[in-house]
Amino acid sequence: MPRAAGLWYEWHGPEDGEVLILSPGLGGSAHYWAPNLPGLSEAYRLLVYDHRGTGRSDPALSHRVTIEGMAEDVLALMKALNVHHPRFLGHALGGIIGLELELAHGALSKLVIVNGWARLDPYTARCFDVRLELLRKSGPEAYLRAQPIFLYPAGWISQHTDALDAEAARQLETLPPAETIERRIAAARAFDLWLDITCDVLVLASADDMLVPAHCSQILADELASAALVTMPWGGHACNVTDPGTFNRHVLEFLGS
Numbered sequence: 001m002p003r004a005a006g007l008w009y010e011w012h013g014p015e016d017g018e019v020l021i022l023s024p025g026l027g028g029s030a031h032y033w034a035p036n037l038p039g040l041s042e043a044y045r046l047l048v049y050d051h052r053g054t055g056r057s058d059p060a061l062s063h064r065v066t067i068e069g070m071a072e073d074v075l076a077l078m079k080a081l082n083v084h085h086p087r088f089l090g091h092a093l094g095g096i097i098g099l100e101l102e103l104a105h106g107a108l109s110k111l112v113i114v115n116g117w118a119r120l121d122p123y124t125a126r127c128f129d130v131r132l133e134l135l136r137k138s139g140p141e142a143y144l145r146a147q148p149i150f151l152y153p154a155g156w157i158s159q160h161t162d163a164l165d166a167e168a169a170r171q172l173e174t175l176p177p178a179e180t181i182e183r184r185i186a187a188a189r190a191f192d193l194w195l196d197i198t199c200d201v202l203v204l205a206s207a208d209d210m211l212v213p214a215h216c217s218q219i220l221a222d223e224l225a226s227a228a229l230v231t232m233p234w235g236g237h238a239c240n241v242t243d244p245g246t247f248n249r250h251v252l253e254f255l256g257s
Contacts, residue, residue: 001056005076008056009049013041019086020044020255021074023094026184028054029174032091035241039248043256044087049077053180065183067191071100075107085109087255091240092116092212093188102197112202112251115209115237117216118193118223127211128185135182140175144168150211151238193223201227202254204247206239228254 001008010030020040024032028051040046050057052073053065062069074097078086087110090098095113102108117124127150135143148157148164157164175181201224205217214231221229230250232239240247 003057004080005073006052006058006060007049007073007077009047009077009081012037012046012048013044015045017043017045019047019083021047021049021078021083021086021088023049023074023088023090023097024051025090025092025094026181026188027171028057028176028184029171030055032238033240035244036248039244040089040251043252047077047081047083047086049074051184053184054176055174059176059180061180061183065187067096067100067187068104070097070187071104074101075105078107088112089251090114090116092237093184096188096191099193099197100191102199103193103195106198108199110200110202110255111197112204112254113217113220114204114240114247115206115212115217116203116220117191117212118220119191120189121213121216124212124216125189128189132182132185135178140172140178141168143181144171144175152236152242153208153234156236156242193220196223196225198226200254202251203227203229204239204250205229205231206235206237207231207233208235209237209239211237230254 022033030048030050033048052058053061088098088108089112091114095116098111102111134146145168203217203221205214207214221227235243
């Protein structure tokens with residue numbers, strides 16, 4: 001398995017294409033982007049990776065898990081692979097990592113943040129509390145079984161329940177230790193936008209997100225002078241999975257503009 005700087009990574013798309021890094025959310029696994037790879041790789045050289053402590057990357061975490069540390073992981077990966085000022089697409093926690101990359105290092109040319117936030121909303125905090133209680137008191141199986149409720153629209157869950165059960169079984173085999181999940185959630189909770197950035201930003205929201213309300217994206221876009229806001233009317237928190245066609249179109253239109 002290819003690794004650099006402790007991170008598992010994989011390339012998709014033309015070798016001479018402009019690089020677009022895809023960073024997943026709380027789960028941390030590059031598998032999250034599977035529905036989007038065919039469409040996005042036609043236009044860009046995609047670099048996908050598993051976050052440290054998740055998936056196929058180094059399971060060992062530093063003493064203190066922070067968004068700054070997660071951004072430095074990506075920076076080390078970029079250096080190891082000789083990638084300079086790429087485009088960056090991040091979902092929720094992954095989008096916040098992209099923000100930190102640009103805030104602290106000015107490392108990006110364009111940034112897409114999907115269902116992200118400038119600082120944690122009280123509603124999302126309640127959702128995190130519920131998920132942590134499930135993990136601590138009911139165990140990993142219950143945690144994963146409840147996860148779709150936060151990620152997808154109700155009707156979509158009804159139509160894909162067998163596939164979601166199969167996906168939960170797959171995730172259970174590779175789920176990080178509970179301590180790792182808790183430390184990653186704590187890092188996400190602690191983020192607070194501390195400066196404006198200069199690179200072009202697309203803040204992409206889903207109107208029916210049940211984990212990060214769409215108003216969080218509006219607040220984030222308002223605080224970033226160079227940001228444009230696009231709201232998908234449907235799709236849930238994982239709108240790139242439920243409606244990859246519309247999602248990819250918005251991303252490609254922005255990156256190519």
